[in-house]
Amino acid sequence: MESLTNTIHAVPLNHYILLSAIIFSIGVIGVLIRRNAIVIFMSVELMLNAVNLLLTAFSVYRGDATGQVFVFFIMALAAAEVAIGLAIIVMIYRNTNSIDINVLNRLKW
Amino acid sequence: MSTFYFIAFLSIFFSILVITAKNPVHSILYLILTFFTFTIHYILLNAQFLAIVNFIVYMGAILVLFLYTLMLINLNKDSEPVKPFMVKVAGVFGGGILAVALASSLKLVAQSNPVVLQNPxxxxxxxxxxxxxxxxxxxxxxxxxxxxxxxxxxxxxxxxxxxxxx
Missing domain, CATH: 1.20.5 (Single alpha-helices involved in coiled-coils or other helix-helix interfaces)
Known part of the structure:
Protein backbone atom coordinates (compact mmCIF):
# COMPACT_ATOMS: atom_id res chain seq x y z
CA MET A 1 0.00 0.00 0.00
CA GLU A 2 2.69 2.49 0.99
CA SER A 3 4.81 1.67 -2.05
CA LEU A 4 1.76 2.05 -4.27
CA THR A 5 0.90 5.51 -2.99
CA ASN A 6 4.54 6.52 -3.18
CA THR A 7 4.55 6.01 -6.94
CA ILE A 8 2.34 9.05 -7.55
CA HIS A 9 4.33 11.35 -5.31
CA ALA A 10 6.37 12.82 -8.10
CA VAL A 11 3.58 13.28 -10.68
CA PRO A 12 2.69 16.97 -10.99
CA LEU A 13 -0.97 17.94 -10.99
CA ASN A 14 -0.48 19.57 -14.38
CA HIS A 15 0.19 16.22 -15.99
CA TYR A 16 -3.12 14.87 -14.76
CA ILE A 17 -4.87 17.96 -16.17
CA LEU A 18 -3.01 17.52 -19.46
CA LEU A 19 -3.94 13.83 -19.71
CA SER A 20 -7.60 14.59 -19.04
CA ALA A 21 -7.60 17.46 -21.54
CA ILE A 22 -6.11 15.23 -24.24
CA ILE A 23 -8.60 12.43 -23.64
CA PHE A 24 -11.49 14.91 -23.53
CA SER A 25 -10.33 16.34 -26.87
CA ILE A 26 -10.12 12.83 -28.34
CA GLY A 27 -13.75 12.36 -27.26
CA VAL A 28 -14.72 15.64 -28.95
CA ILE A 29 -12.92 14.59 -32.15
CA GLY A 30 -14.73 11.24 -32.03
CA VAL A 31 -18.10 13.01 -31.85
CA LEU A 32 -17.14 15.23 -34.78
CA ILE A 33 -15.71 12.66 -37.21
CA ARG A 34 -17.94 9.59 -36.79
CA ARG A 35 -21.43 9.03 -38.14
CA ASN A 36 -22.25 5.83 -36.28
CA ALA A 37 -24.52 6.81 -33.38
CA ILE A 38 -23.10 4.15 -31.04
CA VAL A 39 -19.49 5.26 -31.61
CA ILE A 40 -20.53 8.87 -30.95
CA PHE A 41 -22.13 7.70 -27.72
CA MET A 42 -18.91 5.92 -26.76
CA SER A 43 -16.96 9.13 -27.36
CA VAL A 44 -19.29 10.89 -24.92
CA GLU A 45 -18.47 8.18 -22.36
CA LEU A 46 -14.78 8.85 -22.98
CA MET A 47 -15.28 12.54 -22.17
CA LEU A 48 -17.20 11.68 -18.99
CA ASN A 49 -14.37 9.41 -17.89
CA ALA A 50 -11.71 12.07 -18.52
CA VAL A 51 -13.62 14.42 -16.21
CA ASN A 52 -13.98 11.66 -13.61
CA LEU A 53 -10.24 11.07 -13.56
CA LEU A 54 -9.53 14.78 -13.17
CA LEU A 55 -12.04 15.10 -10.31
CA THR A 56 -10.33 12.20 -8.53
CA ALA A 57 -6.89 13.72 -9.06
CA PHE A 58 -8.05 17.07 -7.64
CA SER A 59 -9.70 15.26 -4.75
CA VAL A 60 -6.43 13.54 -3.84
CA TYR A 61 -4.51 16.77 -4.39
CA ARG A 62 -6.71 18.75 -2.02
CA GLY A 63 -7.18 15.88 0.44
CA ASP A 64 -10.95 16.31 0.20
CA ALA A 65 -13.24 13.30 -0.26
CA THR A 66 -16.02 15.39 -1.85
CA GLY A 67 -14.56 15.06 -5.34
CA GLN A 68 -14.65 11.28 -5.18
CA VAL A 69 -18.28 11.37 -4.04
CA PHE A 70 -19.01 13.54 -7.08
CA VAL A 71 -17.38 10.92 -9.30
CA PHE A 72 -19.66 8.33 -7.74
CA PHE A 73 -22.72 10.43 -8.62
CA ILE A 74 -21.43 10.98 -12.16
CA MET A 75 -21.10 7.22 -12.57
CA ALA A 76 -24.72 6.71 -11.43
CA LEU A 77 -25.77 9.42 -13.88
CA ALA A 78 -23.77 7.81 -16.69
CA ALA A 79 -25.48 4.46 -16.09
CA ALA A 80 -28.92 6.10 -16.38
CA GLU A 81 -27.81 8.08 -19.43
CA VAL A 82 -26.51 5.00 -21.23
CA ALA A 83 -29.72 3.07 -20.59
CA ILE A 84 -31.87 5.89 -22.03
CA GLY A 85 -29.50 6.69 -24.89
CA LEU A 86 -29.21 3.11 -26.09
CA ALA A 87 -33.00 2.74 -25.91
CA ILE A 88 -33.32 5.81 -28.14
CA ILE A 89 -30.74 4.40 -30.56
CA VAL A 90 -32.60 1.08 -30.75
CA MET A 91 -35.82 3.00 -31.44
CA ILE A 92 -34.12 5.04 -34.19
CA TYR A 93 -32.80 1.82 -35.74
CA ARG A 94 -36.27 0.33 -35.68
CA ASN A 95 -37.76 3.34 -37.45
CA THR A 96 -35.05 4.09 -40.02
CA ASN A 97 -33.17 0.76 -40.29
CA SER A 98 -29.80 2.43 -39.74
CA ILE A 99 -27.91 4.18 -36.97
CA ASP A 100 -26.42 6.79 -39.27
CA ILE A 101 -27.00 10.15 -37.60
CA ASN A 102 -27.31 11.90 -40.97
CA VAL A 103 -30.70 10.19 -41.34
CA LEU A 104 -31.86 12.42 -38.53
CA ASN A 105 -31.18 15.71 -40.32
CA ARG A 106 -34.90 16.20 -40.78
CA LEU A 107 -35.24 16.96 -37.08
CA LYS A 108 -36.12 20.59 -36.52
CA TRP A 109 -34.81 22.56 -33.58
CA MET B 1 6.28 7.75 -11.32
CA SER B 2 7.06 6.14 -14.65
CA THR B 3 4.08 3.83 -14.08
CA PHE B 4 1.79 6.84 -14.41
CA TYR B 5 3.31 7.93 -17.72
CA PHE B 6 3.17 4.42 -19.14
CA ILE B 7 -0.50 4.02 -18.17
CA ALA B 8 -1.28 7.54 -19.43
CA PHE B 9 0.29 6.66 -22.77
CA LEU B 10 -1.82 3.50 -22.93
CA SER B 11 -4.99 5.50 -22.12
CA ILE B 12 -4.36 7.96 -24.93
CA PHE B 13 -3.35 5.21 -27.35
CA PHE B 14 -6.45 3.09 -26.75
CA SER B 15 -8.80 6.08 -26.79
CA ILE B 16 -7.42 7.09 -30.19
CA LEU B 17 -8.03 3.52 -31.36
CA VAL B 18 -11.64 3.77 -30.07
CA ILE B 19 -12.49 6.62 -32.42
CA THR B 20 -10.50 5.33 -35.41
CA ALA B 21 -11.46 1.65 -35.48
CA LYS B 22 -13.60 0.82 -38.52
CA ASN B 23 -15.59 -1.96 -36.88
CA PRO B 24 -17.84 -0.74 -34.00
CA VAL B 25 -17.26 -4.01 -32.09
CA HIS B 26 -13.52 -3.29 -32.10
CA SER B 27 -14.28 0.24 -30.85
CA ILE B 28 -16.15 -1.21 -27.88
CA LEU B 29 -13.34 -3.64 -27.09
CA TYR B 30 -10.79 -0.80 -27.19
CA LEU B 31 -13.10 1.24 -24.95
CA ILE B 32 -13.01 -1.62 -22.42
CA LEU B 33 -9.20 -1.45 -22.48
CA THR B 34 -9.32 2.34 -22.05
CA PHE B 35 -11.57 2.00 -19.01
CA PHE B 36 -9.21 -0.62 -17.63
CA THR B 37 -6.35 1.87 -17.79
CA PHE B 38 -8.58 4.36 -15.99
CA THR B 39 -9.10 1.78 -13.25
CA ILE B 40 -5.33 1.53 -12.91
CA HIS B 41 -5.15 5.33 -12.64
CA TYR B 42 -7.65 5.21 -9.77
CA ILE B 43 -5.59 2.52 -8.02
CA LEU B 44 -2.46 4.67 -8.41
CA LEU B 45 -4.35 7.55 -6.78
CA ASN B 46 -5.36 5.13 -3.99
CA ALA B 47 -9.05 5.72 -4.77
CA GLN B 48 -9.89 2.07 -4.19
CA PHE B 49 -13.66 2.48 -4.01
CA LEU B 50 -13.76 4.31 -7.33
CA ALA B 51 -11.48 1.73 -8.91
CA ILE B 52 -13.86 -1.07 -7.96
CA VAL B 53 -16.95 0.93 -8.99
CA ASN B 54 -15.33 1.86 -12.30
CA PHE B 55 -14.49 -1.79 -12.89
CA ILE B 56 -17.97 -3.08 -12.07
CA VAL B 57 -20.21 -0.31 -13.42
CA TYR B 58 -18.32 0.77 -16.53
CA MET B 59 -16.61 -2.41 -17.67
CA GLY B 60 -19.20 -4.80 -16.27
CA ALA B 61 -22.50 -3.07 -16.93
CA ILE B 62 -22.25 -0.19 -19.37
CA LEU B 63 -20.00 -1.83 -21.95
CA VAL B 64 -21.96 -5.09 -21.86
CA LEU B 65 -25.02 -2.94 -22.58
CA PHE B 66 -23.19 -1.38 -25.55
CA LEU B 67 -22.15 -4.78 -26.91
CA TYR B 68 -25.66 -6.15 -26.52
CA THR B 69 -27.20 -3.22 -28.36
CA LEU B 70 -24.67 -3.56 -31.17
CA MET B 71 -25.45 -7.24 -31.52
CA LEU B 72 -29.20 -6.54 -31.52
CA ILE B 73 -28.76 -3.94 -34.23
CA ASN B 74 -26.69 -6.36 -36.33
CA LEU B 75 -24.66 -3.93 -38.44
CA ASN B 76 -23.11 -4.96 -41.71
CA LYS B 77 -19.62 -3.66 -42.17
CA ASP B 78 -20.28 -2.32 -45.66
CA SER B 79 -23.21 -0.24 -44.41
CA GLU B 80 -20.92 1.61 -42.01
CA PRO B 81 -21.33 5.28 -42.95
CA VAL B 82 -18.19 7.34 -43.50
CA LYS B 83 -17.95 11.10 -43.35
CA PRO B 84 -16.25 13.00 -46.18
CA PHE B 85 -12.52 13.49 -45.80
CA MET B 86 -12.69 17.27 -45.43
CA VAL B 87 -15.22 16.99 -42.58
CA LYS B 88 -12.88 14.59 -40.81
CA VAL B 89 -9.93 16.96 -41.23
CA ALA B 90 -12.05 19.83 -39.91
CA GLY B 91 -13.16 17.72 -36.93
CA VAL B 92 -9.62 16.71 -36.02
CA PHE B 93 -8.50 20.33 -36.46
CA GLY B 94 -11.26 21.61 -34.16
CA GLY B 95 -10.52 19.00 -31.50
CA GLY B 96 -6.80 19.77 -31.75
CA ILE B 97 -7.54 23.49 -31.28
CA LEU B 98 -9.53 22.59 -28.15
CA ALA B 99 -6.62 20.51 -26.77
CA VAL B 100 -4.11 23.29 -27.50
CA ALA B 101 -6.38 25.89 -25.87
CA LEU B 102 -6.79 23.77 -22.75
CA ALA B 103 -3.05 23.05 -22.54
CA SER B 104 -2.02 26.67 -23.06
CA SER B 105 -4.52 27.95 -20.51
CA LEU B 106 -3.00 25.39 -18.17
CA LYS B 107 0.36 27.05 -18.73
CA LEU B 108 -1.06 30.39 -17.54
CA VAL B 109 -2.03 28.82 -14.23
CA ALA B 110 1.62 27.82 -13.76
CA GLN B 111 0.92 25.79 -10.67
CA SER B 112 2.57 22.43 -10.87
CA ASN B 113 2.75 21.02 -7.39
CA PRO B 114 3.04 17.24 -7.23
CA VAL B 115 -0.05 15.27 -6.29
CA VAL B 116 0.64 14.09 -2.75
CA LEU B 117 -1.75 11.87 -0.87
CA GLN B 118 -1.91 13.49 2.57
CA ASN B 119 -4.40 11.05 4.02
CA PRO B 120 -4.01 7.44 2.82
Whole structure:
Protein backbone atom coordinates (compact mmCIF):
# COMPACT_ATOMS: atom_id res chain seq x y z
CA MET A 1 0.00 0.00 0.00
CA GLU A 2 2.69 2.49 0.99
CA SER A 3 4.81 1.67 -2.05
CA LEU A 4 1.76 2.05 -4.27
CA THR A 5 0.90 5.51 -2.99
CA ASN A 6 4.54 6.52 -3.18
CA THR A 7 4.55 6.01 -6.94
CA ILE A 8 2.34 9.05 -7.55
CA HIS A 9 4.33 11.35 -5.31
CA ALA A 10 6.37 12.82 -8.10
CA VAL A 11 3.58 13.28 -10.68
CA PRO A 12 2.69 16.97 -10.99
CA LEU A 13 -0.97 17.94 -10.99
CA ASN A 14 -0.48 19.57 -14.38
CA HIS A 15 0.19 16.22 -15.99
CA TYR A 16 -3.12 14.87 -14.76
CA ILE A 17 -4.87 17.96 -16.17
CA LEU A 18 -3.01 17.52 -19.46
CA LEU A 19 -3.94 13.83 -19.71
CA SER A 20 -7.60 14.59 -19.04
CA ALA A 21 -7.60 17.46 -21.54
CA ILE A 22 -6.11 15.23 -24.24
CA ILE A 23 -8.60 12.43 -23.64
CA PHE A 24 -11.49 14.91 -23.53
CA SER A 25 -10.33 16.34 -26.87
CA ILE A 26 -10.12 12.83 -28.34
CA GLY A 27 -13.75 12.36 -27.26
CA VAL A 28 -14.72 15.64 -28.95
CA ILE A 29 -12.92 14.59 -32.15
CA GLY A 30 -14.73 11.24 -32.03
CA VAL A 31 -18.10 13.01 -31.85
CA LEU A 32 -17.14 15.23 -34.78
CA ILE A 33 -15.71 12.66 -37.21
CA ARG A 34 -17.94 9.59 -36.79
CA ARG A 35 -21.43 9.03 -38.14
CA ASN A 36 -22.25 5.83 -36.28
CA ALA A 37 -24.52 6.81 -33.38
CA ILE A 38 -23.10 4.15 -31.04
CA VAL A 39 -19.49 5.26 -31.61
CA ILE A 40 -20.53 8.87 -30.95
CA PHE A 41 -22.13 7.70 -27.72
CA MET A 42 -18.91 5.92 -26.76
CA SER A 43 -16.96 9.13 -27.36
CA VAL A 44 -19.29 10.89 -24.92
CA GLU A 45 -18.47 8.18 -22.36
CA LEU A 46 -14.78 8.85 -22.98
CA MET A 47 -15.28 12.54 -22.17
CA LEU A 48 -17.20 11.68 -18.99
CA ASN A 49 -14.37 9.41 -17.89
CA ALA A 50 -11.71 12.07 -18.52
CA VAL A 51 -13.62 14.42 -16.21
CA ASN A 52 -13.98 11.66 -13.61
CA LEU A 53 -10.24 11.07 -13.56
CA LEU A 54 -9.53 14.78 -13.17
CA LEU A 55 -12.04 15.10 -10.31
CA THR A 56 -10.33 12.20 -8.53
CA ALA A 57 -6.89 13.72 -9.06
CA PHE A 58 -8.05 17.07 -7.64
CA SER A 59 -9.70 15.26 -4.75
CA VAL A 60 -6.43 13.54 -3.84
CA TYR A 61 -4.51 16.77 -4.39
CA ARG A 62 -6.71 18.75 -2.02
CA GLY A 63 -7.18 15.88 0.44
CA ASP A 64 -10.95 16.31 0.20
CA ALA A 65 -13.24 13.30 -0.26
CA THR A 66 -16.02 15.39 -1.85
CA GLY A 67 -14.56 15.06 -5.34
CA GLN A 68 -14.65 11.28 -5.18
CA VAL A 69 -18.28 11.37 -4.04
CA PHE A 70 -19.01 13.54 -7.08
CA VAL A 71 -17.38 10.92 -9.30
CA PHE A 72 -19.66 8.33 -7.74
CA PHE A 73 -22.72 10.43 -8.62
CA ILE A 74 -21.43 10.98 -12.16
CA MET A 75 -21.10 7.22 -12.57
CA ALA A 76 -24.72 6.71 -11.43
CA LEU A 77 -25.77 9.42 -13.88
CA ALA A 78 -23.77 7.81 -16.69
CA ALA A 79 -25.48 4.46 -16.09
CA ALA A 80 -28.92 6.10 -16.38
CA GLU A 81 -27.81 8.08 -19.43
CA VAL A 82 -26.51 5.00 -21.23
CA ALA A 83 -29.72 3.07 -20.59
CA ILE A 84 -31.87 5.89 -22.03
CA GLY A 85 -29.50 6.69 -24.89
CA LEU A 86 -29.21 3.11 -26.09
CA ALA A 87 -33.00 2.74 -25.91
CA ILE A 88 -33.32 5.81 -28.14
CA ILE A 89 -30.74 4.40 -30.56
CA VAL A 90 -32.60 1.08 -30.75
CA MET A 91 -35.82 3.00 -31.44
CA ILE A 92 -34.12 5.04 -34.19
CA TYR A 93 -32.80 1.82 -35.74
CA ARG A 94 -36.27 0.33 -35.68
CA ASN A 95 -37.76 3.34 -37.45
CA THR A 96 -35.05 4.09 -40.02
CA ASN A 97 -33.17 0.76 -40.29
CA SER A 98 -29.80 2.43 -39.74
CA ILE A 99 -27.91 4.18 -36.97
CA ASP A 100 -26.42 6.79 -39.27
CA ILE A 101 -27.00 10.15 -37.60
CA ASN A 102 -27.31 11.90 -40.97
CA VAL A 103 -30.70 10.19 -41.34
CA LEU A 104 -31.86 12.42 -38.53
CA ASN A 105 -31.18 15.71 -40.32
CA ARG A 106 -34.90 16.20 -40.78
CA LEU A 107 -35.24 16.96 -37.08
CA LYS A 108 -36.12 20.59 -36.52
CA TRP A 109 -34.81 22.56 -33.58
CA MET B 1 6.28 7.75 -11.32
CA SER B 2 7.06 6.14 -14.65
CA THR B 3 4.08 3.83 -14.08
CA PHE B 4 1.79 6.84 -14.41
CA TYR B 5 3.31 7.93 -17.72
CA PHE B 6 3.17 4.42 -19.14
CA ILE B 7 -0.50 4.02 -18.17
CA ALA B 8 -1.28 7.54 -19.43
CA PHE B 9 0.29 6.66 -22.77
CA LEU B 10 -1.82 3.50 -22.93
CA SER B 11 -4.99 5.50 -22.12
CA ILE B 12 -4.36 7.96 -24.93
CA PHE B 13 -3.35 5.21 -27.35
CA PHE B 14 -6.45 3.09 -26.75
CA SER B 15 -8.80 6.08 -26.79
CA ILE B 16 -7.42 7.09 -30.19
CA LEU B 17 -8.03 3.52 -31.36
CA VAL B 18 -11.64 3.77 -30.07
CA ILE B 19 -12.49 6.62 -32.42
CA THR B 20 -10.50 5.33 -35.41
CA ALA B 21 -11.46 1.65 -35.48
CA LYS B 22 -13.60 0.82 -38.52
CA ASN B 23 -15.59 -1.96 -36.88
CA PRO B 24 -17.84 -0.74 -34.00
CA VAL B 25 -17.26 -4.01 -32.09
CA HIS B 26 -13.52 -3.29 -32.10
CA SER B 27 -14.28 0.24 -30.85
CA ILE B 28 -16.15 -1.21 -27.88
CA LEU B 29 -13.34 -3.64 -27.09
CA TYR B 30 -10.79 -0.80 -27.19
CA LEU B 31 -13.10 1.24 -24.95
CA ILE B 32 -13.01 -1.62 -22.42
CA LEU B 33 -9.20 -1.45 -22.48
CA THR B 34 -9.32 2.34 -22.05
CA PHE B 35 -11.57 2.00 -19.01
CA PHE B 36 -9.21 -0.62 -17.63
CA THR B 37 -6.35 1.87 -17.79
CA PHE B 38 -8.58 4.36 -15.99
CA THR B 39 -9.10 1.78 -13.25
CA ILE B 40 -5.33 1.53 -12.91
CA HIS B 41 -5.15 5.33 -12.64
CA TYR B 42 -7.65 5.21 -9.77
CA ILE B 43 -5.59 2.52 -8.02
CA LEU B 44 -2.46 4.67 -8.41
CA LEU B 45 -4.35 7.55 -6.78
CA ASN B 46 -5.36 5.13 -3.99
CA ALA B 47 -9.05 5.72 -4.77
CA GLN B 48 -9.89 2.07 -4.19
CA PHE B 49 -13.66 2.48 -4.01
CA LEU B 50 -13.76 4.31 -7.33
CA ALA B 51 -11.48 1.73 -8.91
CA ILE B 52 -13.86 -1.07 -7.96
CA VAL B 53 -16.95 0.93 -8.99
CA ASN B 54 -15.33 1.86 -12.30
CA PHE B 55 -14.49 -1.79 -12.89
CA ILE B 56 -17.97 -3.08 -12.07
CA VAL B 57 -20.21 -0.31 -13.42
CA TYR B 58 -18.32 0.77 -16.53
CA MET B 59 -16.61 -2.41 -17.67
CA GLY B 60 -19.20 -4.80 -16.27
CA ALA B 61 -22.50 -3.07 -16.93
CA ILE B 62 -22.25 -0.19 -19.37
CA LEU B 63 -20.00 -1.83 -21.95
CA VAL B 64 -21.96 -5.09 -21.86
CA LEU B 65 -25.02 -2.94 -22.58
CA PHE B 66 -23.19 -1.38 -25.55
CA LEU B 67 -22.15 -4.78 -26.91
CA TYR B 68 -25.66 -6.15 -26.52
CA THR B 69 -27.20 -3.22 -28.36
CA LEU B 70 -24.67 -3.56 -31.17
CA MET B 71 -25.45 -7.24 -31.52
CA LEU B 72 -29.20 -6.54 -31.52
CA ILE B 73 -28.76 -3.94 -34.23
CA ASN B 74 -26.69 -6.36 -36.33
CA LEU B 75 -24.66 -3.93 -38.44
CA ASN B 76 -23.11 -4.96 -41.71
CA LYS B 77 -19.62 -3.66 -42.17
CA ASP B 78 -20.28 -2.32 -45.66
CA SER B 79 -23.21 -0.24 -44.41
CA GLU B 80 -20.92 1.61 -42.01
CA PRO B 81 -21.33 5.28 -42.95
CA VAL B 82 -18.19 7.34 -43.50
CA LYS B 83 -17.95 11.10 -43.35
CA PRO B 84 -16.25 13.00 -46.18
CA PHE B 85 -12.52 13.49 -45.80
CA MET B 86 -12.69 17.27 -45.43
CA VAL B 87 -15.22 16.99 -42.58
CA LYS B 88 -12.88 14.59 -40.81
CA VAL B 89 -9.93 16.96 -41.23
CA ALA B 90 -12.05 19.83 -39.91
CA GLY B 91 -13.16 17.72 -36.93
CA VAL B 92 -9.62 16.71 -36.02
CA PHE B 93 -8.50 20.33 -36.46
CA GLY B 94 -11.26 21.61 -34.16
CA GLY B 95 -10.52 19.00 -31.50
CA GLY B 96 -6.80 19.77 -31.75
CA ILE B 97 -7.54 23.49 -31.28
CA LEU B 98 -9.53 22.59 -28.15
CA ALA B 99 -6.62 20.51 -26.77
CA VAL B 100 -4.11 23.29 -27.50
CA ALA B 101 -6.38 25.89 -25.87
CA LEU B 102 -6.79 23.77 -22.75
CA ALA B 103 -3.05 23.05 -22.54
CA SER B 104 -2.02 26.67 -23.06
CA SER B 105 -4.52 27.95 -20.51
CA LEU B 106 -3.00 25.39 -18.17
CA LYS B 107 0.36 27.05 -18.73
CA LEU B 108 -1.06 30.39 -17.54
CA VAL B 109 -2.03 28.82 -14.23
CA ALA B 110 1.62 27.82 -13.76
CA GLN B 111 0.92 25.79 -10.67
CA SER B 112 2.57 22.43 -10.87
CA ASN B 113 2.75 21.02 -7.39
CA PRO B 114 3.04 17.24 -7.23
CA VAL B 115 -0.05 15.27 -6.29
CA VAL B 116 0.64 14.09 -2.75
CA LEU B 117 -1.75 11.87 -0.87
CA GLN B 118 -1.91 13.49 2.57
CA ASN B 119 -4.40 11.05 4.02
CA PRO B 120 -4.01 7.44 2.82
CA UNK B 121 -7.53 6.66 4.09
CA UNK B 122 -9.08 9.19 1.68
CA UNK B 123 -10.36 6.93 -1.07
CA UNK B 124 -11.30 3.94 1.06
CA UNK B 125 -14.87 2.72 1.40
CA UNK B 126 -15.09 3.65 5.08
CA UNK B 127 -14.19 7.29 4.61
CA UNK B 128 -16.25 7.76 1.44
CA UNK B 129 -19.26 6.08 3.04
CA UNK B 130 -19.13 8.50 5.95
CA UNK B 131 -19.04 11.50 3.60
CA UNK B 132 -21.73 10.05 1.35
CA UNK B 133 -24.20 9.30 4.12
CA UNK B 134 -23.64 12.49 6.10
CA UNK B 135 -23.17 15.41 3.72
CA UNK B 136 -24.61 13.90 0.55
CA UNK B 137 -27.54 11.89 1.90
CA UNK B 138 -30.18 13.84 -0.04
CA UNK B 139 -28.41 13.64 -3.45
CA UNK B 140 -27.83 9.94 -2.81
CA UNK B 141 -31.54 9.34 -2.29
CA UNK B 142 -32.45 11.52 -5.29
CA UNK B 143 -30.11 9.48 -7.48
CA UNK B 144 -32.21 6.41 -6.70
CA UNK B 145 -35.21 8.25 -8.18
CA UNK B 146 -33.05 9.08 -11.20
CA UNK B 147 -32.12 5.42 -11.72
CA UNK B 148 -35.77 4.36 -11.35
CA UNK B 149 -36.92 6.93 -13.90
CA UNK B 150 -34.12 5.85 -16.27
CA UNK B 151 -35.29 2.25 -15.98
CA UNK B 152 -38.92 3.18 -16.66
CA UNK B 153 -37.88 5.42 -19.54
CA UNK B 154 -35.69 2.78 -21.16
CA UNK B 155 -38.47 0.20 -21.02
CA UNK B 156 -40.97 2.73 -22.36
CA UNK B 157 -38.72 3.78 -25.25
CA UNK B 158 -37.55 0.35 -26.29
CA UNK B 159 -40.93 -1.39 -26.36
CA UNK B 160 -42.77 -1.32 -29.65
CA UNK B 161 -45.66 1.07 -30.01
CA UNK B 162 -48.74 -1.19 -30.33
CA UNK B 163 -50.45 1.23 -32.73
CA UNK B 164 -47.59 1.43 -35.24
CA UNK B 165 -46.43 -2.17 -34.83
CA UNK B 166 -49.78 -3.58 -35.90
Missing amino acids: ELGLVKNLGKVLFNEFLLPFEVSSVLLLSAMVGAVLLATKDPKTAA
